[in-house]
Amino acid sequence: MRLGPLSLIVPVALAGFVLAASTVPADGWPTTALLSLGSGMVAVSLMALAAVLGARWKPVESLFGGLDRVYETHKWLGVWALVFASVHLLFKAGAPGWEVAPIVQLPGPATRFVRQAAFVALMVIVLLALDRKIPYRTWRWWHKLSGPLFLVVVAHWLSIKSPVALASPAGGWLAGLSGLAVVAAAWKLLLYPALSRHATYRLLAVASSGTAVYLRLAPERPLPFRPGQFAFLSFEHEGLREPHPFTIASAQQSDGSIAFMVRASGDYTARLVAEARPGLVARVYAPFGRFTRAPEDGTDIWIAGGVGVTPFLAWLQDPDARGLERVTFFHFFTPGRELPAGVDLPGLARSRGVELVEVAGGPGDTRFRHRFAQLVANAGPAGVRVRFCGPRGLLGAVRAVMRESGVPENRLQHELFEFR
Missing domain, CATH: 1.20.120 (Four Helix Bundle (Hemerythrin (Met), subunit A))
Structure with missing residues (x-):
């Protein structure tokens, strides 16, 4: 308990x-x-x-x-x-x-x-x-x-x-x-x-979509973590020194590098998206969180909204991940707020055998609701595992869809998306 x-x-x-x-x-x-x-x-x-x-x-x-x-x-x-x-x-x-x-x-x-x-x-x-x-x-x-x-x-x-x-x-x-x-x-x-456990990293590359950036950093000394966990990130740059929580958007790499995806949603993140440049030095405090995946028998349903896609990016990149061929991934996004350049979500999903369903119409989208109901009907309400990361409003809608399909609440694993 x-x-x-x-x-x-x-x-x-x-x-x-x-x-x-x-x-x-x-x-x-x-x-x-x-x-x-x-x-x-x-x-x-x-x-x-x-x-x-x-x-x-x-x-x-x-x-x-x-x-x-x-x-x-x-x-x-x-x-x-x-x-x-x-x-x-x-x-x-x-x-x-x-x-x-x-x-x-x-x-x-x-x-x-x-x-x-x-x-x-x-x-x-x-x-x-x-x-x-x-x-x-x-x-x-x-x-x-x-x-x-x-x-x-x-x-x-x-x-x-x-x-x-x-x-x-x-x-x-x-x-x-x-x-x-x-x-x-x-x-x-x-x-x-x-x-506390932390290490110094240097920003290697920045891929941008205008409203979001994908950052890859190289360490002086790598920190161990599990895909799905998050870190507090602090840059040695004016206005970006305050540690801020971000989910790690990559799996553990052989060279120790680590990635984050940041969307401009507040004063700090907007500044980071605008001013992130290769060469910046960062201090990373990690790892935190328990949004990690243990493969189970049955159907795995992933649901991400907005920047909530980041832990799933890490899971898709995890070479030790098993059972991904049983995963259906619903990715909710807002047109005009696509993922940063360099983040090839469809390519990652194909390479791991994951069924990707891109949803631009919100939780009322008929394709989402039909496919979700179909998955539950095939596996049974107790035979699915729903893993969610995204805004609170979308979480409420997902819970409603689960109730309609008879999926118990204990089959839902989710990260609390907002700290403040």
């Missing part, structure tokens, strides 16, 4: 309220005071876990089944932390008869300021996670403040008068999670650039 947003948030919320209840008299349980205290504990716990998830630690990625799932959970932890923090702010976390004291004594004005600042800090963190209109370069540097802002939240729960003593189970819970979060934030902010 892999962890996800609900499988983490629900137990943490229950633990927060149970531990909060253990610190106060039983007659104070059915009150808004306990609701506020428990909500505050849950908000701090969720923020701490969000910091841990943001560290990109490999064991954490394995628990969630890929860094894309980690980032999805990371976002929802922040959203629900803000919900619980709002409830905490609405009511007083105290009642007559409760023994309350601060763990760290601060002057009264400082305590009040830290309380307000903690809520503002949480709002800033969540807005950064949700607002996709913020330019990537600005978003990334502001997001680096998440760790320092969490210290403000820690200062709040340490300095506010509360029934939670540091030596109590509730205090130990908060202290343990907060300590782990501080370590994770320090790792990500200070140590990750130097100590």
